[in-house]
Amino acid sequence: MSIPFTKVSSFLGIDIGSCNTRGALFDQVNGQYHFLSAASAPTSIIHPFRNINDGLLQALLELQESSAHALLDDTSHLILPSLADGSGVDGLVVTFSAGDTLRILTLGLLQDYSAKSAKKLASFIPGCQVISLDLAGTPRRVDQLDAIISSEPDIILLAGGTDHGAINAIQQLEDVIVQACKSFPPEKIPTVIFAGNPTLVEEMVDRFQNVARFFAASNIRPEVNREDLTSGMEVLAQVVREKRTRQFEGFQNLQKICSTPPIPTSYGLDRIIRYLSMRYPSSKGVLGVDLGGTATTIISAQQGVSEMSVTAYGSGTGLKPFLENHTYEQVTRWLPDPSAIEAAPDYLWQKSLHPQAVPATTETLDIEQAAAREILHESMLTHFEQAGFRQASFELILASGSMLTRTPQPGEALLMILDGIQPVGISSIILDKNGLSSILGAAAPINSMIPVQIIDSSAYTNLATVISPIAKAKPGTPILRVSIDYGQSSVTRLDIKMGSLVAFPLPPGQTANIIMEPARGVVIDPFRKANGFKVYGGLCGVVIDARGRPLVLPKEDDLRKQTLQHWASILGA
């Protein structure tokens, strides 16, 4: 029996990732929610376990120990709701990104409109392969039929027609999909989602009866120039949840005790980034980055409206598609050590076979961090293309994923983020060290106070305030004069030269006033006019990244090595 979530005083969040299952515990003290503790264990959906229970139980046992809060009863079941002695929790939310690759086929009438929106919607699901059928290139019905069948989709996502728009063309596609579904063996018949002209929904319900499992969502293109993915996201999440329920033993039982249906991890992060973008009403917006084992999620949001892209590149099994589509040099250029350069290809392929392994030597850690830079960079380029951005200028960048959050030194995480994302202007860089964002996003619709209060707490790590001026000057040319007033007559002044990376110490919780005098033609921040403002401290202090955009590494090996080592030493990486 679940308690209305508005009444819960303690709740448990679980994220079932491709490598790890994480649990995070929250409690309410004096009306304020607090993050208590987090723990993780390897996800147990792989053979021979094929269930979520083993990994989940292990994570909860760890969490129970680290938080000193009883969560499980004598039979190892979660105590829900909590008991009078304080054991157990009152609410449970779950996010998931684990599982075998799901193949989603998208079809839309117009390539730049409904087809584009359908593809975008499908790409929100981590661990899926999106196949788009280009109708312009496949005009014949039989070819469309063959394309659908040969793509062996788990899910077909059909869009097209505005709210009072095309009917006949959609009906023709519907005929082809019905025909295709009849060609699949019963256990391989895909689930069909229609998110187009609502006039056709009733007819489609009839047509797909006894043919395929069918779901209708609101039109993702109700008007030609208006996209609305909200309903489509919910329906797609429901379908993916159903598919995963069939794949993972124990998932159904877990859903029964959840306070709200489990959602894909990317959806939870999207909610938090949208929320944060409302709190930072500048037109710069907020960026969320989650570098996972199988996929990388990038979300940008401005005033509550987000753009999300998920690439199939990650730090675990996601290395395989990355290595298949990129050159080794793209990764090894970030490595100063020749022996690491030589070892990198073999090591990264080996890691793709054993995604749960952790880098045990400094060399393998360097290699993984080099790959992380390129994965972030490639994912950002994909996001730019999808969202139509030209530069990465954000008020706040929230980073998660164990590759970024579990570094020996905070400077290593910051340098990976700066090298991979290459932000411009003034940004605060925050680390979600405990992987809370997606869980808070899952809890948000039922109790909006939880994310608000947790984000304001110390559960997140403020890494640095980074200032990345835009300048076209020769390396070594002074571009900026900076003075930082720490208060109590302590002022630091420095001339910043093009190509340099400079860090000023300013611990978390402290503030300073910064005044910058840019040289002619230098833009400190494309969205901010004032040259003097207050900055907040972080583990890496205040960092001025004047290395230029795009970041270009020296071609000559020795100079490249010196440069990389110099940057690392500045940030204590």
Place this chain on the structure above:
Amino acid sequence: MVVPITHFNAQTRIRRKRTLPAEGQILVRRDQNVNAMDSVGTCYLPGRHEMVDLYQALGLSRKTPLDTITDRKAGETLQKGDVLAKTGKVFKRIVRAPGDCYIDSIEDGKALLEILDSPIELKAGIDGIIREVTPNWSVVIETFGCLIQGVWGNGKMASGLLYNTAKTETEEFTRSCVDVTMRGAVVAGGFCLHQDALEAAFDFSLRGLILSSISSHLIGYVQQLEIPVILLEGFGAIPFNPLAFQLFEKYDRNDASVNACEWDVYRGERPEVVIPLPGSGADPREGGHIRQGTRVRVMVPPYTGAVGIVVQIREGSTTIHSGLRGECADVKFDRIPTTSFPVSNLDILE
């Protein structure tokens, strides 16, 4: 921590399920003996489609009643050249099936045909006895013998006489390791760093290759090879682990089947070598705890491929050489000093 087990087992019971990708026909019966390369089932995969407009092909008006030109119905299977439709007059015109096909539908005088490609064959993959049959779908094959599991395969399957070329665990597999006497054999070698060694496998018509590891720049070439290639350790210059090496020495010149499938961690299908042997054996364990006394293998550097015994699981979280922290185990080896590793970097060998 519970982890999957990798098998290097000298004598065990091996049961493997083989399933058709689509409903088809099972060609074997229960208790039948099969060889690794025997077909145990067959099925058609969905083929390409063709639309034939019968009226247009016969030059007739669409007002002509359909039943006067064809009595074919949806669901019928035709062979290439079979009559699909015809006019009944003196100067007959005939539309014939363009290939072996299945009639998906006939509507408005248009026949939608699914052209049937050659059926695909499901191979046994191991020598053994059929223990279970699920009609039209799958079989379970059982054998007893030696089971050696790998980490990577190029998707091919074969069987032949095992020929061990490695004289030591650390020997590199080079072109000079192969000669004409190995024609038709499944060859076990060490690590391979150069393409010419793999070209020798083609030149001398080997049936399969079992290597400890290859350089990652050879992946593309290996994927295109017609013969199965299995890697037991992974990528780089990683020697055979002692267990694997001992088994190859022991069973040199025995029959072996090689299934170099891709490692599917969700379904548990792994690239593997099976050497059928007389006698019996118990089912191998699939998962186990890493604890004191467990035999483990190191999966990533340092000491990739080294096999040792866990002497201690450390309390709490330990800082490792890279500066990261995690649950660690101290592992004792024969030839290298006892070293601490993150538990997540180890797998269990049995």
